[in-house]
Amino acid sequence: MTQSGTVRHESRHAALGLTDEQAVAMYETMMLARRYDERGQLLQRAGKINFHISGITQEPSQVAMGFAMDRERDWFLPYYRDYGFVLSVGMTVKELMLSIFAKAEDPNSAGRQMPGHFGCRRLRIVTGSSPVTTQVPHAVGFALAAKMRGEPQVAIVSFGEGSSNQGDFHEGCNFAGVQKLPVIFVCQNNQYAISVPFSKQSAGRIADRAIGYGFPGFRVDGNDPLEVYRVVKEARERALAGEGPTLIEIMTYRVTAHSTSDNDLAYRTKEEVEFHKAKDAIPAFRQYLIEHGLWSDEKEEELAKRHRAVIDEATEYAEKAPFQSPEDSVRYVYAEDEGEAR
Amino acid sequence: MPVIEYIEAIRTAMKEEMERDPEVFVLGEDVGLKGGVFGTTKGLQQQFGEARALDTPLSESAIAGVAIGAAMAGMKPIAEMQYSDFMFPATNQIISEAAKIRYRSNNDWSCPVVIRAPIGGGVFGGLYHSQCPESVFFGTPGLKIVAPSTAYDAKGLLKAAIRDPDPVLFFENKKCYRLISDEVPEEDYVVPIGKSKVMREGSDITVIGYSMPLHFAMQAAEELSREEGVEAHILDLRSLQPLDRSGILEAASKTGKILIIHEDNKTGGIGAEVAAIIAEELLYDLDAPIRRVCGPDVPAMPINPPGEKHFLLNKDKLKAEMLELARY
Numbered sequence: 076m077t078q079s080g081t082v083r084h085e086s087r088h089a090a091l092g093l094t095d096e097q098a099v100a101m102y103e104t105m106m107l108a109r110r111y112d113e114r115g116q117l118l119q120r121a122g123k124i125n126f127h128i129s130g131i132t133q134e135p136s137q138v139a140m141g142f143a144m145d146r147e148r149d150w151f152l153p154y155y156r157d158y159g160f161v162l163s164v165g166m167t168v169k170e171l172m173l174s175i176f177a178k179a180e181d182p183n184s185a186g187r188q189m190p191g192h193f194g195c196r197r198l199r200i201v202t203g204s205s206p207v208t209t210q211v212p213h214a215v216g217f218a219l220a221a222k223m224r225g226e227p228q229v230a231i232v233s234f235g236e237g238s239s240n241q242g243d244f245h246e247g248c249n250f251a252g253v254q255k256l257p258v259i260f261v262c263q264n265n266q267y268a269i270s271v272p273f274s275k276q277s278a279g280r281i282a283d284r285a286i287g288y289g290f291p292g293f294r295v296d297g298n299d300p301l302e303v304y305r306v307v308k309e310a311r312e313r314a315l316a317g318e319g320p321t322l323i324e325i326m327t328y329r330v331t332a333h334s335t336s337d338n339d340l341a342y343r344t345k346e347e348v349e350f351h352k353a354k355d356a357i358p359a360f361r362q363y364l365i366e367h368g369l370w371s372d373e374k375e376e377e378l379a380k381r382h383r384a385v386i387d388e389a390t391e392y393a394e395k396a397p398f399q400s401p402e403d404s405v406r407y408v409y410a411e412d413e414g415e416a417r
Numbered sequence: 418m419p420v421i422e423y424i425e426a427i428r429t430a431m432k433e434e435m436e437r438d439p440e441v442f443v444l445g446e447d448v449g450l451k452g453g454v455f456g457t458t459k460g461l462q463q464q465f466g467e468a469r470a471l472d473t474p475l476s477e478s479a480i481a482g483v484a485i486g487a488a489m490a491g492m493k494p495i496a497e498m499q500y501s502d503f504m505f506p507a508t509n510q511i512i513s514e515a516a517k518i519r520y521r522s523n524n525d526w527s528c529p530v531v532i533r534a535p536i537g538g539g540v541f542g543g544l545y546h547s548q549c550p551e552s553v554f555f556g557t558p559g560l561k562i563v564a565p566s567t568a569y570d571a572k573g574l575l576k577a578a579i580r581d582p583d584p585v586l587f588f589e590n591k592k593c594y595r596l597i598s599d600e601v602p603e604e605d606y607v608v609p610i611g612k613s614k615v616m617r618e619g620s621d622i623t624v625i626g627y628s629m630p631l632h633f634a635m636q637a638a639e640e641l642s643r644e645e646g647v648e649a650h651i652l653d654l655r656s657l658q659p660l661d662r663s664g665i666l667e668a669a670s671k672t673g674k675i676l677i678i679h680e681d682n683k684t685g686g687i688g689a690e691v692a693a694i695i696a697e698e699l700l701y702d703l704d705a706p707i708r709r710v711c712g713p714d715v716p717a718m719p720i721n722p723p724g725e726k727h728f729l730l731n732k733d734k735l736k737a738e739m740l741e742l743a744r745y
Binding site for chain 2 (some may be wrong): 170214
């Protein structure tokens with residue numbers, strides 16, 4: 076993107092084609108995901124909801140993924156920690172809260188699925204399930220449909236490094252490689268498949284697996300959201316140019332337990348977790364914005380107030396909202412306008 | 418009306434639907450230039466191009482999973498499993514995904530995919546080229562399952578499956594491919610999913626089944642009519658899910674003596690559900706205990722000829738059972 080003719084030293088985000096407003100919006104979305112996630116944990120501990128699964132520390136790269144895509148055209152296949160991702164492609168905190176409270180108005184599933192099982196046709200977020208990695212071949216199917224129809228769309232699918240050992244990862248990658256499909260595979264390598272550390276899951280690098288399928292694979296530091304943005308954006312451009320899939324391995328760390336049902340100190344030390352918490356990318360990105368004159372303590376205070384209000388309101392709304400009626404909870408096994416040809 | 422083979426009926430259903438709707442395409446192993454290991458997709462790649470008769474890697478979960486993704490994107494994929502014996506790697510995609518997509522999204526998403534898979538033995542296929550896996554998928558809400566026995570129904574049900582807004586498993590019988598021919602209209606028609614069909618009217622006993630074994634029952638019925646004066650009423654379920662409850666009850670009440678037949682093994686098979694439906698509604702109208710003649714409860718049929726023959730149903734086995742029931 077060409078910059079206006081100022082002599083100012085070009086910032087990293089501007090060099091990537093991100094406006095100042097977009098860089099700030101990325102930060103705000105990361106913070107919103109973080110605050111939502113923290114509230115989810117509190118609500119679970121307070122007994123208001125049954126379950127929460129966290130994406131804390133993974134938000135910066137998730138938001139970068141979302142910002143690198145086209146919300147109007149592309150297809151999004153998130154996994155269960157992707158709050159930052161779904162918020163960045165248009166889901167609202169209110170919608171997430173309706174999901175966490177399992178209420179009828181939840182656009183993801185009307186309160187049928189566990190939280191973190193995203194899906195919203197309006198936002199081009201494809202419905203997901205709990206058996207991991209099934210979404211990888213689906214993303215390939217969306218990319219195949221785009222190619223067959225000649226539509227300039229890219230499917231982006233995310234999953235954990237645990238998932239990268241499922242057959243569906245390999246089968247999906249291989250299929251997409253053969254057909255050179257417009258799909259981006261994003262492995263959020265947070266080092267743990269519940270309790271099993273990465274060293275016991277794989278003897279190699281996930282990114283290197285791409286070579287075997289005939290397309291490029293990149294390993295990216297998840298604590299550097301601008302670098303994640305660059306790699307995803309370039310992958311998208313290659314996909315649109317007909318150059319096929321890309322595998323991106325985002326190196327991150329899960330600082331929370333697997334879910335509210337897990338005690339992570341049974342298999343790792345507090346010191347290890349603290350070490351990674353100290354590398355949190357959100358304060359670093361905030362510092363980056365401050366250094367570029369885009370952020371300040373006042374803005375931070377205002378944002379915190381705004382987010383708190385949004386989350387409070389969403390919580391209150393979702394808590395009061397009705398559940399789907401038991402009668403309605405048995406609907407939509409099949410199409411109700413039976414036999415309708417599409 | 419032209420008489421065509423069962424396999425030809427399946428092929429023309431795909432061909433006509435692909436001509437009718439550009440979103441319909443077929444994918445699977447060897448479905449392209451070769452036209453499938455049985456020849457079911459012969460000519461489709463030549464007519465519609467590589468993209469719409471798509472040869473895939475040997476990768477059943479991807480064949481199903483990619484088809485499911487494309488279906489969610491609004492395409493109408495027909496995924497071919499080369500043999501139903503090889504569809505188990507795709508079972509997670511079929512049961513956890515296709516079957517649940519509409520329900521789990523509260524009707525926001527749908528999955529109009531067709532998964533075709535050849536079932537049945539009698540071709541010296543041994544354990545892994547002969548199975549009938551219907552009962553693995555039967556009872557999974559969200560799936561529709563059909564298993565035609567005639568060319569007419571094969572064509573009409575496949576068209577209905579392709580046009581259906583929900584996932585349909587289409588179990589075609591590989592023994593029927595070239596053995597069964599019947600009249601199939603040239604004009605467009607569909608056979609509605611969920612409706613059984615009376616294949617033969619009779620007043621003494623009722624035989625209920627699906628797919629290839631019905632042809633043995635028909636042969637046995639003709640002989641019994643000639644030789645013993647026993648008239649069998651024969652009902653082809655055609656659709657296994659949803660089962661045609663009223664069609665089953667009507668056929669059962671016609672004679673009060675019920676024989677249920679299928680090649681899939683007996684325990685937990687479709688016949689168990691059919692028997693339960695009859696028992697729930699018609700127990701006091703029955704004149705004999707409900708009987709089932711099915712594949713034995715062994716993992717699958719052996720390739721050696723006596724073993725295969727012993728596993729399979731045939732005219733003589735059914736004739737003996739039908740006569741015994743008639744005399745009960």
